[in-house]
Amino acid sequence: MEVIREKADMRAWSRRMRRDGKSLALVPTMGYLHEGHLSLVREARAHADVIVVSVYVNPGQFAPSEDLSTYPSDLQGDLLKLSQSGVVQAVFCPTNLYDYDTPGPLSVSPRPHLSARSGEEQAPVSCLEKERGGGTHETWVRVERLEKGMCGASRPVFFRGVATVVTKLFHIVEPDVAVFGKKDYQQWRIISRMVRDLDFAIEIIGSEIVREADGLAMSSRNVRLSPRDRKQALSINKALSEAKVHVSKGSVSSEELKDRIIQTVADAGGRIDYVEIVEQESLEPVEKIECSVVICIAAWFGDVRLIDNIEIDVPAEK
Numbered sequence: 028m029e030v031i032r033e034k035a036d037m038r039a040w041s042r043r044m045r046r047d048g049k050s051l052a053l054v055p056t057m058g059y060l061h062e063g064h065l066s067l068v069r070e071a072r073a074h075a076d077v078i079v080v081s082v083y084v085n086p087g088q089f090a091p092s093e094d095l096s097t098y099p100s101d102l103q104g105d106l107l108k109l110s111q112s113g114v115v116q117a118v119f120c121p122t123n124l125y126d127y128d129t130p131g132p133l134s135v136s137p138r139p140h141l142s143a144r145s146g147e148e149q150a151p152v153s154c155l156e157k158e159r160g161g162g163t164h165e166t167w168v169r170v171e172r173l174e175k176g177m178c179g180a181s182r183p184v185f186f187r188g189v190a191t192v193v194t195k196l197f198h199i200v201e202p203d204v205a206v207f208g209k210k211d212y213q214q215w216r217i218i219s220r221m222v223r224d225l226d227f228a229i230e231i232i233g234s235e236i237v238r239e240a241d242g243l244a245m246s247s248r249n250v251r252l253s254p255r256d257r258k259q260a261l262s263i264n265k266a267l268s269e270a271k272v273h274v275s276k277g278s279v280s281s282e283e284l285k286d287r288i289i290q291t292v293a294d295a296g297g298r299i300d301y302v303e304i305v306e307q308e309s310l311e312p313v314e315k316i317e318c319s320v321v322i323c324i325a326a327w328f329g330d331v332r333l334i335d336n337i338e339i340d341v342p343a344e345k
Contacts, residue, residue, distance in 0.1 A: 028110050029117045034199050037119045041079070041201045044116075049076040053202035055193060058082040058120075059099040060108050063237040063245035067206045070234045072114045074204045080109055081196055082120040086154040087164070088188025094330075095154045099247055124195055125155060125164045153184045168194045170217045170224070173310055177213050177303050177323055178334065189214055190221050197227055206232045210244050212321055212336045216310055236335070238264065244335045256328040262295030267322055267337040274316055274339050281314055284322070292326050300325035300332065307338060316341065 031037045041051055052075035054067045060082075071078050082105055089095035102120060109115045155164060167187050173179075174186035197205070207215045219231045237245045242264035243257070252260060266288040273279050273287070281304040288302050302324045305312050313320055316339065323336040 028106075028115050030106060031117055031119050032121055034121065034124070037079075037117075037121075037199050038201065040117055041199075044077050045201070050204070051075055051200065051202040052078050052204040052206060053196065053200045054078065054080045054206050055196055056080060056082055056105075057084045057098065057247065058105050059101055059247040059250070060105045061245050061247065061249075063208060063210070065108065065112055066237045067208055067234050068109070068112055068114060070232060071204065071206045074206075074230070074232060075202075077116040078114055079117045079119055079200050079202065080115050081200070082118060083124060083192070083196075085124070085188055085192040087125070087192055088185050089154045090152070090182065090184050091154055091157050093154075093182070094248075097251070099250055119196075119200065124192060127163070153188055155188075167191050168221065168225075170221050173213065173217045173220055176305070176310060176312075177301055178325060179213070181300050181325070186214070186217055190217060193218055194221070194225075197229060202229055204230045204232060206234055208236065209233045209338075210236045210246070210335065212323055213310060216308065242268075244333070246333060248331050248333065251329075251331045253329055256296075256331065259296040260326075260328045260333055262292045262297060263324060263326060263333060263335045266291035267324065267335060270322055271337055271339055279316060281312070281316065284316070288322070288324065292324070296328065298327040300327065 029040065031040060044051055052071035054064070054071050056064050068078060068080060082102060084095070084098050084100065086095055106118060109118055168190040169187050170190055179186050205218075207218060209215055215231070215233045222229055222231050239245060241261055243249065243260055244264065249257070269291065270284050270288055273284060284304060285302045289299050292299060302322070303312060304316065304320050304322050307319050307321050319338070319340045321336050321338045323334070325332060325334045
């Protein structure tokens with residue numbers, strides 16, 4: 028398993044594989060790998076000859092008020108897990124994907140953003156711009172409609188940063204296939220739409236959520252939960268599972284279902300960010316569950332924000 032740090036070296040490696048007639052799959056990660064990530068690697072193995080895993084915590088998707096500085100990291104542990112998997116040929120772990128060897132100082136303060144209506148100054152939009160200066164990177168990829176709801180409403184810079192860094196990874200690694208976990212459901216749909224709209228010759232695979240034995244969706248952030256919060260967080264999967272049972276018993280309005288979910292999580296001590304019931308591909312909210320939907324939730328337990336979802340497939344009427 029090769030460990031590659033430079034963009035040019037990664038691109039050269041991929042092209043060498045391609046010249047040898049091999050297909051490539053990419054699994055993008057932010058590190059601190061767990062069984063959920065390794066399930067993505069195994070899924071990728073079913074779709075390509077060689078597997079590249081990227082490990083990079085992307086500052087472009089974090090606002091200055093978010094948890095970039097506390098995001099867990101263990102690169103040596105990640106490399107050991109990937110090596111032991113026996114199916115990964117290369118790990119791409121760049122230090123900084125936004126280093127362009129720009130001449131002159133990189134500590135230029137970003138220009139303030141002005142509100143079109145009031146003219147008042149806005150905070151820097153991402154950690155990247157705050158830390159490195161506004162002129163070091165200024166090209167962003169947006170999937171305008173799909174990014175607006177759910178996580179996009181409470182994290183307005185997040186999906187702009189995700190779409191941009193994934194685009195960069197696609198151009199550097201040049202994969203045939205890329206695998207994303209469905210736990211980040213909105214992200215998966217946004218990347219799928221971006222690939223379609225911009226004609227990337229890449230197949231996007233959505234891999235099913237992997238859960239702990241007690242039902243909590245695996246996440247790198249779980250390690251930051253206190254024992255008490257960890258136990259309370261089980262209410263998320265409980266609420267989603269109960270909602271699916273309610274739907275199976277007959278017609279139910281989305282508002283009624285959302286109220287049930289909110290109550291279950293709140294009673295357990297969670298603070299709701301959002302609960303949305305949306306059509307699976309368009310992510311448009313539905314008032315009544317008469318088509319295949321996904322119920323998406325984000326909730327805080329202590330200072331940790333967790334997301335989860337459950338798909339509910341409704342057969343089309345004959």
